[in-house]
Amino acid sequence: MLHANQSIKENTLPLMEAFYTIQGEGYHQGRAAYFIRLGGCDVGCVWCDVKESWDQSKHPRVPVEEIAAQAATYPGRLAVITGGEPLMHNLESLCSALHEQGFTINIETSGAYPLSGSIDWVCLSPKKFNNKKPVDSIYEQANELKVVIAHRGDLKWAETNAQRVHPDCKLYLQPEWEASPAMLPLVIAYVKEHPQWEISLQAHKFMNIP
Numbered sequence: 001m002l003h004a005n006q007s008i009k010e011n012t013l014p015l016m017e018a019f020y021t022i023q024g025e026g027y028h029q030g031r032a033a034y035f036i037r038l039g040g041c042d043v044g045c046v047w048c049d050v051k052e053s054w055d056q057s058k059h060p061r062v063p064v065e066e067i068a069a070q071a072a073t074y075p076g077r078l079a080v081i082t083g084g085e086p087l088m089h090n091l092e093s094l095c096s097a098l099h100e101q102g103f104t105i106n107i108e109t110s111g112a113y114p115l116s117g118s119i120d121w122v123c124l125s126p127k128k129f130n131n132k133k134p135v136d137s138i139y140e141q142a143n144e145l146k147v148v149i150a151h152r153g154d155l156k157w158a159e160t161n162a163q164r165v166h167p168d169c170k171l172y173l174q175p176e177w178e179a180s181p182a183m184l185p186l187v188i189a190y191v192k193e194h195p196q197w198e199i200s201l202q203a204h205k206f207m208n209i210p
């Protein structure tokens with residue numbers, strides 16, 4: 001069932017920024033991709049590095065065809081919809097417009113809202129907050145589970161989520177950037193003991209690109 005925010009097709013969406021870069025995280029790390037960052041998030045992660053995205057009213061609503069046409073001016077045909085929490089919006093129209101331009105569509109989501117639109121690859125990055133935990137339906141739909149590790153206790157949260165995803169879902173642990181000096185050794189040791197997991201580093205930050 002769609003959340004109230006998502007039930008109506010949205011032909012314009014609050015666009016915080018869009019840029020062509022290299023995907024730095026997870027399964028598609030290293031691939032050229034057009035990032036579409038939508039405004040709006042009510043999840044409230046303390047370590048969020050895009051807090052400017054939270055208030056969607058601060059970002060202009062742009063027609064989805066315009067977003068897709070701008071994306072298509074670059075040679076790559078991988079689009080990553082991110083935020084904010086992009087699933088606060090109904091993404092059907094945006095996905096149609098991107099598919100018409102020949103894009104494969106990935107999404108980065110906390111899973112706090114149900115999926116909308118025809119998405120080709122779902123990266124679920126669940127957050128622990130009580131009222132913002134992922135909705136049940138998203139676990140089956142996730143192609144990739146990416147858990148940010150900011151504290152030792154997050155490893156338990158990672159395992160709790162891993163029990164709920166599809167057996168083919170890829171599993172990633174990603175040290176939180178600021179906590180990385182302490183968390184990276186922990187994550188390395190953990191993955192060596194639990195090889196079903198892989199490490200995701202924010203490679204774009206090492207490359208100094210967005």
Ligand code: SF4
Binds near residue numbers: 043053
């Ligand atoms: Fe920031 Fe993403 Fe957390 Fe929202 S879900 S607060 S955008 S890290």
